[in-house]
Amino acid sequence: VTTVGPPQPADGQQLTGQPAGQYRVVGQSPAHHDFVDKVKGALHYAADWRLPGMLHGRVVRSQLPSARITGIDASAARALPGVAAVLTAADVPNNRIVELASGGLAELEVSMPVLAADRVRYLGEPVAVVAAATPQIAAEAAEMVSVEYEELPGVFDVESARADGAPRVHEVGNTLVSWRIQCGDAASALVAADVVVEGEYRSQHVEHAYLEPEAGVGWVENGVLTLRVSTQVIEHAATIARILQVPQSKVRVIAAYMGGGFGGKEDMTVEPYLALLVWHTRRPVRMIWDRQESLVGSTKRHPFIMRYRTGATSDGTLTAQQVEILGDAGAYPNLSPRVLFAAAACACGPYRVPNARITSSAVFTNNVPASAFRGFGAMQIVLGYESQMDELAARLGMSRTALRERNFLAKGDLLPTGEPVATCVEAARTMHRAVALLGEPPTPSGPGRLVGRGIGCNRHPYGRAIWFRDKAAAWLSLQADGTLLIRSGVTDLGAGQAASLCQIAAEVLGAPLDDISIYIGDSALNPPAGGTFATRQLYMSGNAVLQTARELRDRMAPVAADLLGVPVDGVEFAAGRVWPAGTGGGGVSVTLAELAAACEQRAISTAHLSTWRGEAGSFDPRTGQGDTFPDYTYGTHAADVEIDTETGQVRVLRYAACHDVGRAINPIRVEGQIQGGAMQGLGYALTEDVDIADGYVQAALFANYLIPNAQDFPDVLVDIVESGEGKGPLGARGIGEPPTGNVAATIASAIQDAIGVRPAQLPMTPERVLALIDARAS
Amino acid sequence: MTRRRLVLSVNGADHEVWVLPSDTLLDVLHDELGQADVRYGCGEGVCGTCTVLLDGEPVNGCLALAVQAAGRQITTLRGLMGPGDTLHPLQECFLRRGATQCGFCTPGMVLTALDLVRRRGRPSREEIRYALVGNLCRCTGYTKILDAVAEYAGQAAADAPGEVPP
Numbered sequence: 001v002t003t004v005g006p007p008q009p010a011d012g013q014q015l016t017g018q019p020a021g022q023y024r025v026v027g028q029s030p031a032h033h034d035f036v037d038k039v040k041g042a043l044h045y046a047a048d049w050r051l052p053g054m055l056h057g058r059v060v061r062s063q064l065p066s067a068r069i070t071g072i073d074a075s076a077a078r079a080l081p082g083v084a085a086v087l088t089a090a091d092v093p094n095n096r097i098v099e100l101a102s103g104g105l106a107e108l109e110v111s112m113p114v115l116a117a118d119r120v121r122y123l124g125e126p127v128a129v130v131a132a133a134t135p136q137i138a139a140e141a142a143e144m145v146s147v148e149y150e151e152l153p154g155v156f157d158v159e160s161a162r163a164d165g166a167p168r169v170h171e172v173g174n175t176l177v178s179w180r181i182q183c184g185d186a187a188s189a190l191v192a193a194d195v196v197v198e199g200e201y202r203s204q205h206v207e208h209a210y211l212e213p214e215a216g217v218g219w220v221e222n223g224v225l226t227l228r229v230s231t232q233v234i235e236h237a238a239t240i241a242r243i244l245q246v247p248q249s250k251v252r253v254i255a256a257y258m259g260g261g262f263g264g265k266e267d268m269t270v271e272p273y274l275a276l277l278v279w280h281t282r283r284p285v286r287m288i289w290d291r292q293e294s295l296v297g298s299t300k301r302h303p304f305i306m307r308y309r310t311g312a313t314s315d316g317t318l319t320a321q322q323v324e325i326l327g328d329a330g331a332y333p334n335l336s337p338r339v340l341f342a343a344a345a346c347a348c349g350p351y352r353v354p355n356a357r358i359t360s361s362a363v364f365t366n367n368v369p370a371s372a373f374r375g376f377g378a379m380q381i382v383l384g385y386e387s388q389m390d391e392l393a394a395r396l397g398m399s400r401t402a403l404r405e406r407n408f409l410a411k412g413d414l415l416p417t418g419e420p421v422a423t424c425v426e427a428a429r430t431m432h433r434a435v436a437l438l439g440e441p442p443t444p445s446g447p448g449r450l451v452g453r454g455i456g457c458n459r460h461p462y463g464r465a466i467w468f469r470d471k472a473a474a475w476l477s478l479q480a481d482g483t484l485l486i487r488s489g490v491t492d493l494g495a496g497q498a499a500s501l502c503q504i505a506a507e508v509l510g511a512p513l514d515d516i517s518i519y520i521g522d523s524a525l526n527p528p529a530g531g532t533f534a535t536r537q538l539y540m541s542g543n544a545v546l547q548t549a550r551e552l553r554d555r556m557a558p559v560a561a562d563l564l565g566v567p568v569d570g571v572e573f574a575a576g577r578v579w580p581a582g583t584g585g586g587g588v589s590v591t592l593a594e595l596a597a598a599c600e601q602r603a604i605s606t607a608h609l610s611t612w613r614g615e616a617g618s619f620d621p622r623t624g625q626g627d628t629f630p631d632y633t634y635g636t637h638a639a640d641v642e643i644d645t646e647t648g649q650v651r652v653l654r655y656a657a658c659h660d661v662g663r664a665i666n667p668i669r670v671e672g673q674i675q676g677g678a679m680q681g682l683g684y685a686l687t688e689d690v691d692i693a694d695g696y697v698q699a700a701l702f703a704n705y706l707i708p709n710a711q712d713f714p715d716v717l718v719d720i721v722e723s724g725e726g727k728g729p730l731g732a733r734g735i736g737e738p739p740t741g742n743v744a745a746t747i748a749s750a751i752q753d754a755i756g757v758r759p760a761q762l763p764m765t766p767e768r769v770l771a772l773i774d775a776r777a778s
Numbered sequence: 779m780t781r782r783r784l785v786l787s788v789n790g791a792d793h794e795v796w797v798l799p800s801d802t803l804l805d806v807l808h809d810e811l812g813q814a815d816v817r818y819g820c821g822e823g824v825c826g827t828c829t830v831l832l833d834g835e836p837v838n839g840c841l842a843l844a845v846q847a848a849g850r851q852i853t854t855l856r857g858l859m860g861p862g863d864t865l866h867p868l869q870e871c872f873l874r875r876g877a878t879q880c881g882f883c884t885p886g887m888v889l890t891a892l893d894l895v896r897r898r899g900r901p902s903r904e905e906i907r908y909a910l911v912g913n914l915c916r917c918t919g920y921t922k923i924l925d926a927v928a929e930y931a932g933q934a935a936a937d938a939p940g941e942v943p944p
Contacts, residue, residue: 031873038881039869041815041855045882048814211819211827211882211916259817259882260916291820494880494917668876672918676879679919702820708920710910715921 024574025506026730029668030513032499034257034492046230046256047215047288054217055084057270057277057287058138060128060145061297062120065366065695066154066167069118069147074128077144082133084281086145089117089127092276093245102337103468106621107177107362110170112332114243114272120149121169121331122368123695124297131277131285154366156695158305158326161363169331169364176329176362177337179344181624183416184355189320193311197391201308203380203744203762205328205690206301206683208373209707212259214269214298215288218278224524227274228254232265232491233531234523239268240275251275255491255521262493262680263372266533267299267334295705296697300690301373302327302339302362306384311355316396316403318354323347323384325360327370327377334371336362338465343377345628348416349385350427350459351407356416358624366695372533374680375460379741382458386745387758389457400749401431404457418625419617421632423733424725426660427457431636437656437717442640450643451653454749456742457636461629462535462734463727466617470630472540473527474548476505477607478556480600482576482593483515489529490541491521495736496669497537501545503665504729508549510573511592527609535734538665539630542729544612552608559598563590631726633733635659637678637742641750648770650686650751657742658719662726662733674739675716681743683708689763784848788813789857797844804828804839807854815855815885819914826913829886830854836890838912855885858892868892868930877926879917886913891927900935903928 037043074086089095096111116127128145132138153167160166161174168174190196216229225244234253241248258265270287277285289298304327311320325343329336344360373379393403408427412420435455442451464470475487486505492498502516519526529541553573560578561568572581577589590598599606617627640653657674664670687706691698699705726733744762752758757772781796788811795810807813807830819827821840828839831853858866865873868888878884887910894901894909901909906927907920915923 029876034881035873035876035878038878038884039865039872039888040859040863041885043881044814045817047818048808050809050812209916210880211817211825211914212880213818258880260880262916288818291822291825494882496879668922672876672879672922675919675921676917677919680916702822702824707914707916709912709914710907710920710924715924716919 023507025503025513026665027667029666032496032502032513034499043257045212045259046217046228049217049228051217051219051284054284054286055131055133055277055281056135056138057274057285058130058142059126059273060130060142062116062123062125062127064120064149064151065123066152067120067149068152069116069120069127070150071148072128073146076146077130077141080137080141080144082137083130083141084283085131085277086141087129087276087280089113089115091280092243094243097239097243099333099335101333101335102177102341105467105619106179107333107337108172110172110176110333114276122366123697124368125331126273129273129277131281154695156365156367158328158363158365161365169366174364176333176364177340178359178361179341179621181344181358181416182356183418186320186322186355186357189355190309190311190322193319194314195392195395196309196311197388197395198309199387199391199760201306201383201387201760203304203383205303205370205692206373206688207295207690207705208262208264208298209705210260210262210264213289213291213294214265216270216274217284217286218274219284220278220282224250224252225275225279226252226254227271228256229271229274230258230265231255231271232258232261232493232533234489234491234521235528235531236268236271237523240271243272244275244279252524258491258493260494262374263376263533264298266372266531269298291702292700295700295702297368299334299369299371302329302336302370302377302380304343304380306381308384308388310388310392312392314396316392316398316406318351318407320355321348321353323358325381327362328365328367329362330365330367330369332369334369336370339372339377341465342461343381345417346378346459346461347381347385349382350409350425350457350634352409352413353416358416367692368697374677375737375740376534378460379737382456382741382745383748383762386456387748387760390749390752391758400455401435404431417628419627423631423727424723425634426721426723427634427636429721430634430658430660431455431457433719433721434636434638434656434658437658437719438638438640438654442642442653445642448645450645450754451640452750452752452754453638453640454746454751454753455636455638456745456749458738458741459632459634460738460741461632463539463614463630464534464536466615466627466630467619469616470530470536470540470614471611472529472544473609473611474541474544475527475607475609476548476552478552478592478596480593480596482591482596484509484511486516486518486545487526488518488520488541488545489523489526490537491532493532495673496666497532500538500665501541504542504545505549508546508553508573510575510577512576515576535736535738538732539728539734540612540614542732544610546729547612548608548610551610555604555608556595556599556606559602559604560590560595563598564588631733633659633661633735633738635738635742637746639746639750641747641754643751643754643769645773648766648773650747650764650769652682652713652747655714656717657739658721659735659738660721660723660733661735662728663722663724663731664720665732667720670720670735671718673735674718677739678716678743679708679713681740682713684762685744685747686763784844786844786847786852787850788852789854799843799845801844802840803830803842803844803847806844807839813854813856817882819882826886826890827883829889829913831889831893834893836893855888858888867933871926871930875922875926875929877918877922883913883915887915887923895931895934900931
């Protein structure tokens, strides 16, 4: 027992933000090891590993969007010096991936081959894989694989795909899933409504455009296939085992820190191809997809068609909404059933709608598959419900904010699924704060210019759909010298997933952040955390680490109390020590090292594994009633724009975003999520479009796919509301996906304010805006 | 094609490499010399993740051939570090401002920004934006990157008032 000064805030460089009162570490923005490694350029991403004898892999991709394969001749490629393997469908032990993304609740069972055998369904579909001594030889060999095709009719948009007699992408039919959510009697309520507005809104294919292309290295070690890849989901190890028909214990997936993922690394990317090549050659193999290959062959954001009818009383109270959503799933199911479910569950936004009828379908086409992308269906749909609110406000002559305030959900209100809203709804606060950030309304910079201000509110889920009964585990160990180890299967996209867990553990156990090391993303060595997607990791693994840390603390506390001679509940863990509670500094204390030694003497383990389970629930797809998501994050964005009426160019003058995050575990990272999410949303709203014509991706160069650069848009001003009421650790809500959602609606709102017409098609290019201006003039 | 011997000077150290005339500077730095801070992002010179300084000027490693770098000073992000792996003041600003998320663009961002501040002294925010258009970031939304560069430029101007243009 030693005597030192009072407890100090944990170590680690303080960045910005103030401590959140009752917490020492949570609420601060320390520079964690991942930030330090990143600014040093010292982090090793998936493409940065090199092993002795390593081969280089390459995927041979379909050149046609819809065709029968009549023959594959790989003999010339195999004969090329330096080529170690050319594999086709015949070499895949189990060539069927069955995703059943909704857990089999509602979708068709459709399998996806690892390598196409007799039929290709989209341009860029993998047909063969090559491994060779150098990337150049692998590329050359891939060119030499000769595939003969018999072209088949294809279908390239959802409406054609749903028409009678349309070519079938899969024999079982083109509608992968149709969800229905309903409450009350929307049809009658619309007839009875004082006012009805309607609209159809369309969104486009979007590219994730993480700066790190899909990459990884695989090898065999101790008879175990090991892949170190850029992935959000190490749990794909089980799928890989099924493909190779080996026991799951023989496949290990390690997730490198990612150079961005945004959902695009939620499905497998390089994994099955690397696995086949490594297993076949028994040599290490590296695979990196070209950016151009990624643009053509990687999954995209679903284009949506959203049809809305909304009824209200003359005072602006919503009475009914009918919503029909169609999503282009592309050629294979991937995660489309869940994406379209999220869209349906969020279709009425953050508003009370007593009578609703919502349908939502994912439809197969011969386009590149669409799947997870930050926002996951709940993002696209914001344009639908917010457009309806602005149209309704215009029709009623009400202010857009007053109309929203009249209809915002409150805790305890029922959603259209019949489930009550579980936590507080601070939507109005976020709305007023976002608008306040903008300051004075803009004025036109000259003749021929129009200015406008827009807002967009949203309700975005965090956590997986509730019927999956989500869980996450974590393991903590206080080492003999008083430092702390954390093991968690979490993968880190760059949003600080690992760092947040360290802060939570530091808060509970009092270990200084510099004394904590965290091991993540290894399916063999870490307790499973589920993947990093669905804005679930702070919620799930944050709660898992909080629970594990508390259980470990409670196990050690009696030992500390004994050492200090105080009651069991009278100790406090802080600053690397345990103190008598409430001493406020000074006096006796024990170090965590002394506590670890005392636990060891008493045969009390200082390591602890614990699993946190999310709440359970069920959804009935026939009645459209039940439980959807654990909880939601609410927020509002606001923007000022100026429009050049000669060119249709939209210039964003000011942009502001405010979300209720419940509790900001690390404020600077929360701001970063909001700013980055808003910027992705600005690209989606105004510039980004993976133009696909008859199944052919038109923008096959990165130069032609316009993600925002540093000059395109203004700074994103951020205000954070901390209601303290979320289901994450210490009252946090998820913030990863939500800030992408508001943007297109906000910009559309501002354009409508400026020109008097609502854009209904994304992206809102100068050509489209000009057409709206011209149509209004004539 | 025949390989030829080349001496590349990277962060002050000379390295002998055997390269094909078609080998890009990016591939040789990343794959041959293990410079993991020089990264493939697009191969088109669009994204800037492979940025290095060639005799002090930012270039895209994916568009430069290794043979073009012979006899010139190549600086990667790692080359900015001080003794004992200490951070360059601009790196400190990136750290303090939270100007990195996934970190993949960070080396290119820092090098391009450093060149700007060396050339322009204390650039305006608009000048910083303009200088960074060739370095894409998909995570941060740029705001914190601009904050970091502006802070560093302010410090640099204060530290050496005589050496920067007004």
